[in-house]
Amino acid sequence: MKKTYKLFSCFLFAPFIISAQTAIKAGTIYTVSGAAIKNGIVLVKDGKIENVGTDREVSIPKNYTIVEAKVVTPGFIDARSVVGFSGALNIPTDQDQLEKSSPIQPELRAVDAYNPEDKLVKYVRDYGVTTMHTGHGVGALVSGQTMIVKTKPGKVDDVTLVPMEMLAMTIGTAVQSNFQSPGTKAKQIAMIRAELLKTQAYMQKQNDKDSSKHPATDLKYEALSKLLKGEVKALITVNSSNDIMNAIRLAKEFNFKLVINGAAEAYKLIDEIKSVKAEVILHATMARNGGDMVNMTRESAAILTAAGIPVSIETGFEGYVPKTHVLIYEAALAVAYGLPYDEGLKCITLNPAKLLGIDKRVGSIEKGKDADLVLFDGDPYEYLTNVCKVMIDGIWVSDNCK
């Protein structure tokens, strides 16, 4: 079976250059882990970055296919998306991001729903996104699990980096519109606390020396146990400052690892966020500025970065048109509104790689890392610049500049 897959993917990639050994010569290489390299070379061998440096430091071995570009960056990492779950068509049969039968369902696995064939996967890949943290959406107290995928063509198992990354949670008015109960903010918190207390009891029973007292396996509490054991983080979508505080209080009470997602008003709570070492993912600011996000600012990334909080940027969730945002343009807007130039790239590469725990493999152009690269014909942030080529694991997956 594996073999058939391989054959199939060979066939699929036939129009692209299959190149185990590639040299990319570029006017500027933004490695992100270090300073930008002028007149540099990236060598790619067997899907990994073999070497990177200036054209004086790195020589191109024989038999390497040479590709030229004005600018090269690492493949972008969308810190949180629902692409592959919230389908482009927006009809009931392609909407798998939110199960409304119950407000707390941590047992819903992302791998069982991800659709790598959705039109939007290719769309974001063509704009340089090579890795996505995607999964169950916003709108339930616990909507399910998230996963990390590469955006390259292939079946779910072939493109999955991490099958269970975090638990997707939401505190906010969206939850109340999706369920009869919770109908208030206080009820939202009470319901989450009750389930986490039950999880603690479940874990305690599991640890009982007398195995006859062990509880029957419960998928819900198995998933929540992973959170309380610190094996996965809570990805809590919270935007208003009081909802952010609720998430922080929960993290303190139950001692779990917190990622504050959306975070429209995070700029008001810098000390509080630091006090629990919470990580922050900012929602695309080109989203509609309504509902819980009414107080967001385009300067959020600049403000938080200046305060020493590492920022990741996400395309997040859209319920209507457009179905997804474009990650590079969100970083560009943050840069246009005060974020230092290099930090903009960091917010969509190395910072999310660290937050997701995959920085040994992706997030920067360094020897030994996955050969996930994006080639541009100009300043990556500029509206009129094109993404020319995209490489994932050493294979060209997008070719737009003819």
Next chain:
Amino acid sequence: MRKKLWLLSLSVLAGSVLFAQTKPVAFKGGTIYPIAGKPITNGTLIVQEGKIIAVGDASLKIPADAIVQDAKGKVIMPGIVDTHSHLGGPEGGDNSSALNPDTRAFDAINPTSDGFKKALAGGLTTLNIMPGSGHLMSGQTVYVKMREAKVMEDLIIVNEKGVFGGMKMANGTNPMRGTNGFPGTRAKSAAMDRDLFVKAQEYKKKIEKAGKDSSKLPERDLRLEPLVEVLQGKRVVHFHTHKENDILTAIRLSQEFGFRVVLHHVSEGWKVYEQIAKANVPCSIIVIESPGGKLEAMDYSVTNGAALSNAGVLTGFHTDDGVTDSRLLIRNAAMAVKAGMSKEKALEALTINGAKMLDLSSRIGSLEKGKDADFIILSGDPFSVYTKVEQTWVEGKKRYDIKNPEDKAFLVGGYKVYSTDREEYHNHDDEIGNQ
């Protein structure tokens, strides 16, 4: 701090009032895109009493009493015309009927809406505000200038045909509710439109027959009166349409009844640009960030701007705010340029083309002597991500200045900048396609 801000805004206000009323104001040294002609480097723009009195190069004589503003390094272009906006809460028809020619957005809009500050931050000076697309005909649209306003009368602008709005129509899935007097199919949608227009034709005949004898006039009919204006070519139909077949239906209806139409959104315009060009029908297009979210717009393409304008179609842009943000309309034009539209045509699409669609091109849309002093000052290239609208002037008054912190807040956002109960938060969530 608060006091300082207040003082600052007072002085800004005082300044703009002074500017508008008496002395000429001259902007020197910037690059001017007059739209009516080639770009002028090191140009001069002079305005007085709400009008443009001169546009030229550095040799243009500046009146001795003029207040001179240095615009070196800046770009000056006409104020942007948004041909399709929902700012201010423009409700039209309700669930009682699919056809509502009698309802006026004018009666619903909040003239003091803070959404208009957002428009100013984006460099928009004239808007066509329309009711939604959930009806075959949702009502009369309203043409407004981003003036300071207390009441709607302060905002409206009467056009060359003597009206201050168009008629909003829609086809495709949005009005196809299939219940309660709403159509369930495309053919029924067109039949209902045609039925109403036939009635309007008869009503118009009666009026014409009566001539000057008012005793022979038919009884007043609020539903048919605005449609007589439509049939007379005074009031333009703004037709929401996405798919190829729906685009052609809208054109067919306009030809059958002889009304003037501007097609809006036109998601599949790239498939039928030849037919649109042949029918000589203008298109007000939207540029969106990604495809999807709405089934009938799945074949939307960012190449619409290039395809339509290259075919000679009068092409303009719109925000459909809140579908896209008023602060980003110029950016949307940049996206169309990236997809193959010429920069020159994209700038025209942001300005003069929209003015033509609203029958306002004798007053707005280009920087020419005698036209309204509606213009914006940009920090640089209109198509760059780093460029910002620094000043927005409407009829000779500075309505937005990025140096004023209160104005800038409406560009950037932040805590309680926009009120949470904004009535114009128009996200189409109620429409079919998002079920």
